[in-house]
Amino acid sequence: PVTAGxxxxxxxxxxxxxxxxxxxxxxxxxxxxxxxxEDDLGLVDFHLSNRTCILYISEADLVAGDEFKxxxxxxxxxxxxxxxxxxxxxQISDQYFLAVQKLVVLELGMVLLPVANQGEASQxxxxxxxxxxxxxxxxxxxxxxxxxxxxxxxxxxxxRTVQQIPGVGKTKALxxxxxxxxxxxxxNTSVKELELVVGQTVAQQIYTF
Numbered sequence: 001p002v003t004a005g006x007x008x009x010x011x012x013x014x015x016x017x018x019x020x021x022x023x024x025x026x027x028x029x030x031x032x033x034x035x036x037x038e039d040d041l042g043l044v045d046f047h048l049s050n051r052t053c054i055l056y057i058s059e060a061d062l063v064a065g066d067e068f069k070x071x072x073x074x075x076x077x078x079x080x081x082x083x084x085x086x087x088x089x090x091q092i093s094d095q096y097f098l099a100v101q102k103l104v105v106l107e108l109g110m111v112l113l114p115v116a117n118q119g120e121a122s123q124x125x126x127x128x129x130x131x132x133x134x135x136x137x138x139x140x141x142x143x144x145x146x147x148x149x150x151x152x153x154x155x156x157x158x159x160r161t162v163q164q165i166p167g168v169g170k171t172k173a174l175x176x177x178x179x180x181x182x183x184x185x186x187x188n189t190s191v192k193e194l195e196l197v198v199g200q201t202v203a204q205q206i207y208t209f
Contacts, residue, residue, distance in 0.1 A: 007038075007047050010174035012133050014125065015047040025056075028122035033129050036170050043075045046125060049132045052082040054125065057100065062093040069103060076108045084128070086121050089114035158183065167205040172198050176206075 009015055018039035020026050029035050041047065046054040055075060061068040075083055085104045089097050097114065104112040115121045161183065162173040179197050180186045186206070194203035 007041070007044075007050070007053075008171065008175055009047050009049050010034075010036075010171060010178065012129075013174070014129055015041070015171065017041040017045050020045060024118040025122045025125070028119055029125060032122075032126045036174075038169075038171065043071055043079075044081075048084075048125070048128055052084065052128075052132065054084050054086055054128075056121065057085060057087040059088040059090050059093045062088070062096045062100070072104065072108060072110075076110070082111075083108075084111045084113060086113050086115055086124065088117065088121075090116060162186070165206050165209050167202040168198070172202060 007015060013034040013036055014029070015036050015038050016026060016029075018037045018041075021037050026035060026037075043055065044053045045056040048054065055072060057068050072083075072085065085100075087093075087097070087100055087104075101112055104110050113124060115124060159173055159177060162168060162176055163170060165173075168176065175197050176186060176194075180189060191203050191207045194206055197203075198206070
């Protein structure tokens with residue numbers, strides 16, 4: 001299931017579906033944006049923010065038949081997230097493009113962005129992420145310290161330590177450190193406060209730990 005709010009994207013990051021690990025898109029994104037892989041994203045390929053995600057349709061998907069259409073319709077039926085559809089428009093897939101455009105834009109009311117290849121797709125994702133970072137930085141009261149702090153968290157030993165807590169992966173570790181800043185504060189936080197960041201089950205695991 002893909003429900004709004006089920007994935008929380010840390011500031012300045014992209015969460016990618018595990019199936020993209022090692023792909024050309026992922027390789028080209030490395031070094032430009034912070035990419036975290038998760039294996040339970042369901043229909044979604046990349047989450048750009050808490051409210052926006054990308055569904056990627058490759059040349060192979062278009063040529064293979066209607067499975068991609070079922071996936072898009074299923075996404076639209078179960079999700080209130082903003083879906084951006086990136087589609088590979090090549091010499092081979094060009095004949096299918098009009099039908100895809102009609103489905104995505106007119107019938108499903110989603111944004112459609114054609115690209116020539118995965119390299120172009122990675123540039124597009126980078127541009128979209130920088131847009132969302134600018135938007136989010138307004139929410140951060142344009143505080144440069146907060147932005148600097150966020151970018152440092154991913155490399156720190158503190159970040160690795162928090163990941164050792166049962167139920168806490170990379171994404172939740174980032175969120176916890178962005179919210180509480182230190183192990184000391186994390187240890188003295190109530191279950192209620194933890195729940196606001198990571199949900200009830202994980203909050204209880206952290207508190208017990």
